[in-house]
Amino acid sequence: MGRRKAYMDDGGDSSDEERGRIHFDITEEDLEEERQGFSGVRKRKMFDDSSDDEATPKGGLGSGGWKTGGTTLFEPAKKSSTPEPQKVASPKRKNAFASASSSKPEPGFAGFSKHTTGFGQKMLEKMGWAAGKGLGAGGEGIINPVETKLRPKGMGMGFKGFDERTAQAKAEAKKQSTMRGDDSDQDQDQSEGDSGDSDDSGHKKKPGKAVKREAWKATAKKARKPKVVYKTANDILSEIIEKAPEAQQKVIDMTGPTIREVSLADIRTSDSPTFMETTTRLPELRHNIRLLVDLARGDLENLSREKQANVFRLQELDKELVDIQKNMERDTSQKKRVEEIKNIGVQLERISRDSMATGAYASGNITSLFGEYFEILETKYMDEVKSLGLDSMVVAVWAPILKYKCVHWDVLDEPTWGVDDVQRWRKLLRSNDDRDEFGDLIASKGVNLATPYETMMNTIWLTKVRSAINNRWNVRQPEPLIILLEAWKPLLPRFIFENIINQLLLPKITTAVSDWDPRNDPEMIHSWIHPWLPILEPWRLAEIFTNIRQKLSVVLRQWHPSDESALHIIIPWKQVWTASQMEMFLTKCILPKLTQVLRTEFVVDPQDQKIEPLVWCLAWKDMFSTTIIGQLLEHEFFPMWLNMLYNWLTQPRDQVNYDEVGEWYLWWKAVFEEFGLCSHKTVSQCFRKGLDMMFMAGNGQPVIPPSF
Structure with missing residues (x-):
């Protein structure tokens, strides 16, 4: 093989995996030798081993014909002017075969040698084939053989832009693109023309550096370079x-x-x-x-x-x-308001000093002295009174006048003094009992610190009231203190009011009740206890009421129902004591006495009737419940009355005067009707029994004795 030159790839066509790999240049001689190897031309014999110089082809349609013993069985097909397309962009395969069958066959296609037997031709003719027609039963198959393009030995697919397509495939692709109106193949051919003609091995015929091609990629159309648009x-x-x-x-x-x-x-x-x-x-x-x-x-x-x-x-x-601007505006406005409040404080101090010097404070009229400036504080600066504690300024000018007046104040003679001033300016005198807009106590963190108003009332006002109650007040004359507490109750701090009740009034009233003697005291106890009920309420006096019931129980042991004073003493307590307390007291102390009187002192006698014992008992009917009074009459009075009526009616008829019986019956009904008991259920049933007995006796029927 030819000379090869090794070099290191500098990235012209390298990849991450090929970096540093050694490549070799391929010369024209190498490609020619590789083409001879791919086309089947070898310096060896196929059938004749004696010939070493002649190249015997391996055979095949695309390799120049198939020879046997020097005789050509098939003539090689000549290149067609219209190449067979490699790919047909058609939606249906039938169209591809139709286009292939429409091409004219190459001259000498499917020709057989005259020296050979047409075995292949005979087989094709038996299957319906005729020369010049396409393959297949309908002749829709190909006519010309498929051309092949051999790649040089050792060359990979698409190496250095080697084009795999044959001239036939290129011509067919160009024809199909022309029929579709697509210019992609024309552009591709144009690009190939621009890059230079190449031979079958993929190298240019012209001298120069080979242009890289990427025919193996499916690039149907050369994309136009987009316009570069830059972003800011x-x-x-x-x-x-x-x-x-x-x-x-x-x-x-x-x-x-x-x-x-x-x-x-x-x-x-x-x-x-x-x-x-x-x-x-x-x-x-x-x-x-x-x-x-x-x-x-x-x-x-x-x-x-x-x-x-x-x-x-x-x-x-x-x-x-x-927000800062708003706060600044608010602070500026607040500063201005504080300056105005400061001026008001200066004026109040001046008035207080002048009143002390002139003696005007002796009248003790707060409204006449400070009413003008108090009015301004109440109407314009109420928020500052709560936030800045301006009530201390009000108390500062109020306390000296209150202290001077209390020295000469007679609590029992003038119990309502000062109430009008405190009631008028109560909004400026804050207390822990007051609730702010959030419903919380003024004192923070649960610690009730005395306000200036509470301090003033506790140290000045309460001191004077305590002295009057302990030294001058008579328990049996409750009116002055009742007036005092009724007037001051809504204005006083809660702890001051409770101090007066628990530390001053109740101990003194308890002592007076302990000294009370029901037998010898001409004054009824309820006359000086009951006036306290609106102020003290019954639950505060429960212990005192228990003491009163015990004293009455002791006295009633020697009591006789003929003494009506006990009834007058107990009747006022019916609405004060609870129903259970009253019923228990009467059942224990009064009912046994009434039962004993009816059993021992009352007798039903039509000839000489003494009704006083019954009257003594019926006088207590409003004190007892209807059930108890009904049981008392049913068990103590009516048995005697019905027995007397039965004995009277069972005498011989000639001795009974029924008119007298009727008059006697009506008289007793009038007695019970006078006491309002005629409609009582038990009384009505007992009188009904007597009437039935009179009816039976009047009709001559035997009289049934009453049963109890």
């Missing part, structure tokens, strides 16, 4: 901002030799590199350019994010600026 940084930033949500989403790219992470924005703006792109020319340069592009894109994305963050920050700063 602002355009890229706009696209990144628009696709910011997508840019954050990462995708794992496994199409290349290595795994890498890309974003959706990268995939949509530019195609992801494929395996072929990573294995083409200049991989280092492409890699470096890609790195530079990625770095530039990253910088642009960072700048975009920074710009967006700065925009958001600017918006926040604008909002903060607006």
